[in-house]
Amino acid sequence: MDNSPPPCSFRFTLTLFLAFLRLGLTAFGGPAMVAYIRDLATKKYQWLSEDSFKQGVAICQVIPGATAMQVAAYVGLRSGGAFGAIAAYVGFGLPAFLLMVSLAILYQNAHDQATVVAIFHGLQLIIIALVANAALNFGKGTIKNWRDGLFGTAVMLFLVLHGDPFVAILASSLVGIVFYRNEATGPKGVLSTDSVQMLSQLRIPLAITACFLAGMVVLFVNNRQLFDLSLVMAKVDLFAFGGGYGSVPIMFNEVVGKRLWLDGKTFLDGMALGQITPGPIVITATYVGYLLSSLPGALFATIGIFTPSLIILTLAVPFFDRIKRNELFQRGMQGILVSFVGLLLSVTITFIMTVQWGVPQASVAILAFIALRMKVDILWVVLAGAIISILLF
Structure with missing residues (x-):
């Protein structure tokens, strides 16, 4: 496979x-979107x-980050170079970002209303089922x-006893x-590459890294709260192996626990x-950012949660075979x-301990x-949970 980035035009x-x-x-549907990206990239446009x-899907499954977002960036990178990767990445994630900001605004202004309280009480139970299903x-x-x-059990016990993820x-x-x-x-091999070729292939990740670090320096000097928020989300993204749900226990520990x-x-x-917006579950970072620092917080939390995995993708593509x-x-x-597996089980236990239980809650x-084990679409499970919550709670 030719690893050099293709020429790119504005059009x-x-x-x-x-x-x-x-x-x-x-x-x-999270990772289920990969099939639609495949149809777009290999059939409709034949990029x-x-x-x-x-091969791109294989790469995205072993590096941190939300799988569908990473696959979108991979298609952009392979077909349009660095600017193509950023365009595909931003385009794919922008609807989720805008909708989550809108929902966070509504939540902040209406979360104490009786109907809203009932809906979210039920949705918390749905989230417990979702995380338990993801762990399984x-x-x-x-x-x-x-x-x-x-x-896996040892890791779970370590985290239940308040160990650091x-x-x-x-x-x-x-x-x-x-x-x-x-x-x-798997097949064995050794890491080896021509140094000149390596330097050439590092141009894209180094350029994105330089821009990200420069932005972090500006935040550090001008707004320490936004810097801390961006840094936490970047740390979460760096360790979010296993797709978007891999970020949940880490983000929970940082935002709630520590x-x-x-x-x-x-x-x-x-x-x-995050489950009723398009895009990955890590878009929860946008919600966290908005509640902490309004629109700037939402923006910088989102940049923090997505940029490190994009950098890792651009690093991994040229050297993945080796x-x-x-x-x-x-x-x-x-x-x-x-x-x-232990991380997801531990956060399931933590979430269970957060909720006040009774027969209606356990039933939901x-x-x-x-329903999730029967492969019912997540969106329908969440919407049904919201309706049932209004009736029960």
Whole structure:
């Protein structure tokens, strides 16, 4: 595969932006949107071959960040270079950002009204079912034997006892290197590349990184609150392996547990809003940012939650063939992925402890979980939960 970025024009960049903007308006279902991106990129516009698209999906599944957002950026990068990647990324995420800001404004002004309180009480139960379902789905694809189960359980207990998720993830990568040393995780190889070619391929990620760091310096000098908010969201994004849901336990720990910016109920309400907007669950960062610092907070929290994973994508694309064959990388990634089962289980337990339970609450949560296991679309589960909540609570 040719790894050099293609030539780009303003007209083509605009085409990418508008195509992904239209797709982003209906981007419900999270990772399920990858199939629609494939149709757009390989069939409607024929920007990429089927093989190139499949390789992009493989890359996006092993790096941090929301999978569908990363795949959109990959299509833009492969077809339109750096500006193409940014255009596709922004276009795909913009509808979710604008809708979440609107919902955050409504929430801030109406969250204490009786009907709204009832709706969000029910939606918190739906979120518990969603996270539990995500943990089960993630575990089915990741936990392969009793050792994996023991590893994931240890991570869960560490976090339930108020351990730091960042420590858990870093430790899991190191433990994974030792833990899986006798297991074949994929084809082996070594990391090697021509230094001149490497420098050429680093131009795009270095340019984006320089812009991001320059912006962070400006924030540090002029507005320390926005700097802290952006930095926290960037940290969350850097460690959000396993798709958008991988960010949930980390963001919850930072926003609710460590910094006390929001209480658990308010954070759960934000996650509920994130499920009725198009785009990934990490758009909850926009909601957090708005509640803390109005529109500037929403903007900079969103930039923080999406930029690091975009940089990692632009770094990973040229070197993926070499990196994925490195045995240490494979073992470390396996440790991280198993740890995320524990992360999701721990945040499920934390969310359960946040809610006041009774028979109606348990019934709603169980029915939502059953519906999700039966593959009912998330949007319909959330909307049904809102209607039932008005009647019950």
